[in-house]
Amino acid sequence: MNIQEFIQEQVFAPRLEKHQVLVVYDPEQRYRDTCLVMADDRRKVVDASDSSIISRAQAIQALGELGQQSIEQLLVYVPAARPLEDEEKQKDPFALYGALYGEFEAAFPMGDGDSYLSICLKAKPDHATEVRRIFEQDANPSFAVIDAIGGGLSWPNLIATLKVESTRDILFSLLVPGDSQLVSLNAGDSWVAETRELLKASIGLTLKTRGKTWSAIGEELWRFVLFSEFVFDLPEPLPAALADVPRATEAAKPLVEDICERLRSDRRTQATYIERAEAVEAELELSSLCDGIVDLGERDTFPFEERTFLHQAMDALQRDDTDKVRHILSRHVQSVWTGKGESQAQWDLLRSALALVETCQDNDRLLVEHTRSMESLIDFYLAQFREVDRLHREFEQAVSDYDWQDTQGLMHPLQQRVRKQYGQLIEKLQLLFTKHLTNSGWPVSGRLANTEVFDKLVGPKLAQSGNKVAYLMVDALRYELGVALEQQLAEDGKVELTSALAQLPSITLVGMASLLPDASTGLKLNRIDGKLVPAINDQEVKTVAQRMDVIRKRYGQRFQEGRLEDFVRNRFKVEDGTELLVLRSVEIDGHFENHPDTAPNEIINALKRIRVAVHKLKDAGFSDVVIPTDHGFFMNTHAQAGDTCSKNSGDWLNIHERCLLGDGAADGNHYELATDKAGIRSDMPKLAGPLTMASYRSGMLYYHGGASLQECVVPVITVKLEASKQAAIEQASVVLSYKNGAKRITTRLPVVEIAVETQDMFSTHSDFEILLEAQDKNGNVVGEAKPGGAVNPATGTITLRPDDKAQITVKMQMEFEGKFKIKALNPSTMATYCQLDLETDYTV
Incomplete structure (x- = not known):
């Protein structure tokens, strides 16, 4: 292809196809012949070289023919410079054509990319050095000279x-x-x-x-x-x-x-x-x-440049220059260095930090519009502010994923800055909540209370024998997690998420009792031998066995109960005649209580088990699933040393270091209200607690028990089970690959590629959700997809459409070495789509 053909086919023709009209400005008269020979039956070329009056009339006539579809394209050749200023455009009789068809996008040249040199470099990419040498000697070489380049x-x-x-x-x-x-x-x-x-x-x-x-x-x-x-x-x-x-x-x-x-x-x-x-x-x-170089340009050819760009973004975030952070992130989202798991973890942490900071800023501006009442505040939390808590949890999850390798404390200043901003906003919200709590009491009239969940959502379904209902009592399922779980369960049936108000004080002992039959009328909290003891209709319900006995007495042989994890792992069988199956899950709360630093990752596993359980319940013939929780929780990672509250003086029971039941003096650091106003039947007259998110003991990274939106506004999910919607496995093929066929990993953060390849025309519009796990020879999980990027932080899954690909970092357990399989699994059935055999080869 010679240079004239290249200009016609690669420069002018595509623009004519896009805009129908193209005005070529050419003061050097280099392209006149190139334009004139492009005329044909479907394309008219108007030459303004000889007479502007005649050519203007020809252009107007051609424009009419274009409107009548007599021709398909119009090219106007103007041997003059393209007008740039508004005054110049007004004097140019042909400027109108470019403006009508694309606001001067229908003109040539448009920017440096349309310079003669740039066009020649594109036409002769293999001979760029020779092209530039020729232009250094002659700024306007002929087409013949350009065509001769490379001939020998x-x-x-x-x-x-x-x-x-x-x-x-x-x-x-x-x-x-x-x-x-x-x-x-x-x-x-x-x-x-x-x-x-x-x-x-x-x-x-x-x-x-x-x-x-x-x-x-x-x-x-x-x-x-x-x-x-x-x-x-x-x-x-x-x-x-x-x-x-x-x-x-x-x-x-x-x-x-x-x-x-x-x-x-x-x-x-x-x-x-x-x-x-x-x-x-x-x-x-x-x-x-x-x-010492501050600006390394736009490309990250070498890994040290990528680290420099990361430092620039971190510095920009510290200075609240979120625009610069976003710009750097967008530039490096496809960087080759994200193919290294260690680098990906850093960028994921920065990305989650930016998302949290910007959402905090947005909600800080909006909060003032929702302060007039408790109802307004709760509605704002449910509709929008919960996203702040979600992004904070995902940020802490990213911190957990990266902290173990941040031996120099590189990202600690960024973590402190982000946590501080989150903490300031949360305290502002909390002061509003405790103010309304003192004034209006709890629970809010007209809203579903946790004490009503069983009697309103479960009991009526069991009124007629033959209905099979599963009741999943999940410990510490915060509202924003309920939103994530609702989205996961959509493929198993009709899912509905609603909010409920937890029973105060928001602890497991009380919260699980509030989810039992007759809790709305029969639940009492009394002080016996210096301890808080819940009872329903005067029957103590402080242990799991006592709580389950309340349900058993009502439903007899129709009732069966067990741990949700045991059900998922097939450790017990649902008995014939069971119509109410209660499954208990305590993993979220237990892990937070014992391992708060790594607990955000356990949330993924807990939701995964719930999802698998619901799918198994469908296979077991259950028609309805109700998933309530006892209380929410708060992640107190922003607290500094000394951020505590001194207890009120008096005769109080200290509940989880977050609230007090009993009687005593009030002070300016506490809310205080009568127990009956707080929705509590009790022999103790008052409920009190810190006005802020402070606790009575320092060092608590996670807690519940007090009064806050995060602890007390909880989800209730109901599922009407039906047939699965995910496309069948045979309709698409899931493919895993690692480093062009390598069989050994040398890092604990290997990056694998996962792809979904279409098998038939019916699956091309289906979404495939995939769970990625590394398993040893015994099937034990020794590595999981690191949350962030393509990996949903709440579910740990990857959603791909057919013909999509994604690079996924697998976070291997520190203590594991040896042979293993990376498996791509169906997250609902745990069926294996495909697997990859690998083994570790760590240098240290």
Whole structure:
């Protein structure tokens, strides 16, 4: 294709197809013949070279024909410069055409990309150096000169050896030869002399190595290409110590950048690129030599640049420059360095920090509009503010995922800044809540209370024998988690999420009792031997056995109960005749109580088990599932040393270091109200607690028991079970791959690629949700997909459409070493889509 054909087919024709009209401005009259020969039956060309009056009339007539569809396209050639200012546009009789069809997008040239030099570089990408040399000698070379470029170059031995023809493809193959290409390169050295000539002609590399093997030439070529791209992108002067390192001339910049971008974006070459870039960075000591450079440009050729961009984003977030953070994140979301699990964890933490900061700012502005009453405050929390808590939980999850490798405390300042902003907003919300609590009491009239859940949502379903209902009593399922769970359960049936108000005080002992039959009328909280004892209709219900006995007395042989985890693991069988199955889950609360630092990750496992349980219940013939919870919780990670509250003086029971039951003096740091006003039947007259989110003991990273929206507004989920909606496994194929077939992982954060390949036309519009787990030979989970990015932080699953791909970091357990399988599973049935056999090969 000569240069004129390139301009016609690659520049003008696409714009005409898009806009129907194109006005070509050409003060040098370079493109006149190119435009005129484009006229045909469907396209009219108007030439304004001779007479502007005649050409204007011709253009108006052609515009009418275009409107009547007599012609399909109109090209107007104007031998003048394109008007840029409004005054110039008003004087130009043809400016109207570009404005009518795309607001001057229908004009040529448009920016530097339409310069003659840029067009020639695009037309002759393999000869960029020669093109630039010619333009340095003549700013307006003829088409014939451009067409002659490259006419005498040929590389017969290279073409025969590598089975590619263009200079770009030859260079690419010399950097990352395929298996057959590598065999051919190692079979002889007839290609070496041509390689030396090609490298010098195309990118200006004069090989220093005297070696005639691919490994020697490839090493020098990699260093030259990578360092050249780094220098091209560097806005600041190169350090003196690097001034003599060989690099390409400016003329080779488009070819070098194109090859580097191809190496980074091609999944088949990314691992090699990472390995080579790390080696070159270490060899040239770039990290230390460039330590004083502030601006490294836009590209992250080397890993130290990616770390520098990360530091810039962290600094911007500390300065509240969220626009800059967002810009850096968008630039690096597809960075090759996110293919390293360690880097991905850092960027995920930054991304979650930005999301939390911006959501805090948004909700801080909106909160003032919802302060007039408790009802308004609760509605605001349910509709919007819960997202603050979700993003805070996901932020803490990202902290947990990264903290173990942050031995230098790199991201600790960022964590403190984000936690401080979250804490300030939460305290503002909490003061409003406790103010309304004191004034209006609890629970709020007209809203579902936890004490009513069984009698309103479960009891009526069991009024007629034959209905099978499952009642999942989940400990510490906060409202925002209920939202996530509702979305997960949608494929199993008709799901409805509503809110309920937890019984005060918001502890498991009381909350689980409030979910029993007759709790709305019969629940009492009394003080016996210095301890809080709940009872329903005077029957104590302080233990699991006592609570289950209340249900058993009412439903007899229709009732069965057990731990949800045991049900999921098939450790007990649902008995014939069971119509009310109570399944108990305590994992969220238990893990937070004992391991608060890593508890956010346990939430994923807890929701996963609930989802599997619901699917199994459908298979077991149950028609309805009701999922309530006893209380919510608060993650107190923003608290500093000394952020505590002193207890009121008096005769009080201290409940979970968050509230008091009994009697005593009031002070300005506490809310206080009569127990009956707080919805509590008790022999203790008063309920009191801190006005803020403070507790009575320092160091509590997680708690419940007090009065806050996070602790007391909880979800209730009902599911009407029906047939599964997820596309069948045979309709699509799930494929796992790791580093082009590598069988050993050298990091505890390996990155695998997962893809869904279409098997039939009916599955092309289906979403496939996939759970990724690493399992040892006994089926024990030894690694899981790290939340963040494509991995849903609440569910731990990846949702892909057919023909989608995603890179997923698998977080391996620190103590595990040996052979394992990475399995892609159906999250509802735990059926295996596919698996990948790997083993560990850690260096330390």
